Amino acid sequence: MTEKLLLTGNEAIALGAWEAGLVFASAYPGTPSTEILENLAQYDDVYAEWAPNEKVAVEAAAGASMAGVRSLATMKHVGLNVAADPLFTFSYTGVTGGAVIVTADDPGMHSSQNEQDNRYYALSAKLLMLEPADSEEAKDYTKLAFELSERFDTPVLLRLTTRICHSKGLVTRGERTTVPAVPYRKNIEKFVMTPANAKVRRVDMAGRYAAELAYANGEAAQIGINTVIPAAEQNGDGKKTGVVSAGVAYQYARDVFGDTASYLKLGLTYPMPIDMVREFAATVDTLYVIEELEPYMETQLKAAGIACIGKSLIPEIGELNSDIVRRSVFGTEPERVRSALSSVPRPPSLCAGCPHRGFFYGLSKRKNVIITGDIGCYTLGSAPPLSAIDSCLCMGGSISMGHGAAKAVGAAGSAEKVVAVIGDSTFFHSGVTSLMNIAYNGSAVVTVIMDNRITAMTGQQQNPGTGFTLMGDEAPLVDIPALCASLGIKKEHIRVINPLVLDEVNSALDEALARDEPGVIITRWPCVLKQYSKADASEFGGYETVCVIDAEKCTTCRLCTKTGCPAIVSGEDSVKITGASCTGCAVCEQVCPFDAITRISRSAGTE
Amino acid sequence: MNDKKVKAILLVGVGGQGTILASKILSEGFVSAGYDVKMSEIHGMSQRGGSVSTQIRFGAAVHSPIIGEGEAGVIVAFEKMEALRWLEYLRPGGRIIVNDYEIPSVPILMGAAKYPAGILEELTAKADALVIDAAGIAEGLGNAKAMNIVLLGAAVRAMEGEGLGEIDWKAIMQKNIKPAFLELNLKAFEAGFNA
Known part of the structure; x- marks a missing residue:
């Protein structure tokens, strides 16, 4: 079996997880990680599901691991913030079946609200971390991650970036290894993290770290995970240049420094194999650290007393590429064709026929409103000419920010009313507790749940409100009006409207904004890109x-x-x-x- | 495949124009010829009217999955303004194939900006440009949607100047295109190749 496939990093991870005998996978969709689970769902013998949020996904993976099978949870970088609570303590309990957590970072913010560097999660949660540099490595490292997880009794962090996730490269296809489930055995000391038990596990983690470090410096080098690539040619001036790099940044470094430099390419970056780096540094005259985003490796090298050049030259803001690395290190510009004309930007916009447009049009006409927004397609409602969103902070943030803003407006005695705008999937993700807070602590926020019957922005994923699972099975639907009522919103203050009918939009807004109590407007109309289910077709009809x-x-x-x-x-x-x-x-x-x-x-x- | 140098081709356009299928066929062709291939797609929010670009690098051993400025031997622009946007990525002396086709972006639709005039003249003055009415050619063959395969044909012709080796494009298209549309697309490829 040496069939070569041209796969994205995400496709390769799905293949690697399947080959590794994965049994359970869970995720919340998030660019650039979404396609991992979408691909996994196509394989036999693997169960894959969309969780309502990343915390649920990691906890479910921890449970599957404790119950004895190999498990996986995948998410975008900011998703790991949501899952950070179980993550840190999962590091204490360790695993039974191997557990791998994938974090897909987005340097340059192609489709994210920040560009945080999640390698620091490995450092602070003390999790073994692997960073593949192309699709083949994405597959290989996924398989290795499961082995290391079981060997060292730890969840393993597989850290990707947008270019690894979405670039294609050649991958060798292998066979699936079936890993028998470990029979369940009650183990209170290991899995019940009361302070007494956690204190013991914390000490065990120190021993684990020592073993992992020895592996990083030794065996990881022997199997080529951390590897030295010697210079193929001599530098003109006889000086020796060395480069330490990892992930996609390594590929840029190879293109820029070429055959006259030697490389220490790291695939395992927590723990940092400091002895190996020190040995490598001793063989060169100048040592560069080429890494994207923060000086994660550079700081650790410098703390260990290894002289190196990194962020004094290489930008820590934005995504890298070969041009940026070349310009930063050598100051050279490529020859290129310059045009006297300039092109007009092509910003994304709400689609023609998007159900959000009607609602935002109505909302944009209101004066004296603070509109707190959220993460999803509807964030595009902030763009002109609608300009009907005032904030976008994080998943679920609209409703809680709206609550705070309403309390602030009340304290200041000013006239603004507050409208919080959130999508269906984002509401399920982390808006429910925020709405509970509004009901409990009483703020006159108008919460608008833009229910377009699908998770749209990440490319049409099912969610608890659509009636189907990731694997295509029918599922119960969340009844949003009943849910809101059960949280404490008065039934008569909950209204479901068609957002494309402006009279409905305006009367719902009039009514809700006139009130001094919490209210909910649910705009129910499917995303224009949605493939209709039978129920959709009978409820909403076609585009005739x-x-x-x-x-x-x-x-x-x-x-x-x-x-x-x-x-x-x-x-x-x-x-x-x-x-x-x-x-x-x-x-x-x-x-x-x-x-x-x-x-x-x-x-x-x-x- | 004796040339060690990495070659690069860039396909740019607007969401929905069929750049993805054209790129897929191209990369599979390069793989079949024994090249190492990396391909990078940026199509974030493309369904919402954004730009789409596919970058393909191939050679004996390819490192970066993305093309640098001044590196692409061939650029295939499915839309005129996108040709202009990506022109700096063309290797001086490289070939740019441009579809004579306009898709105004939202600021232009709203009247806040004007679609730049004189793009084709600028491209012809600054580079080895081949202007193709791919939509017209495809329509002449019976379906405007085959525009992407017309451009693919032109791209393959231009890449041959880069020294490609023998690739059975017909077989690769057969693998990737539904039988009902194959004949049309083979004709579209031929028409683009000879444009």
């Missing part, structure tokens, strides 16, 4: 019409363009609707004061 502008009636007032719909083209002296993109949602039709927009059948409109 498109909107057209009657040029005779149109005064080019351009009010319809204030909806921010990408199907509406504002020309020099006319406004048109692109039939191919229009879904007939009719928000523009309701906005037009001259009745110039009408709906016609799709077949007639897109010819």
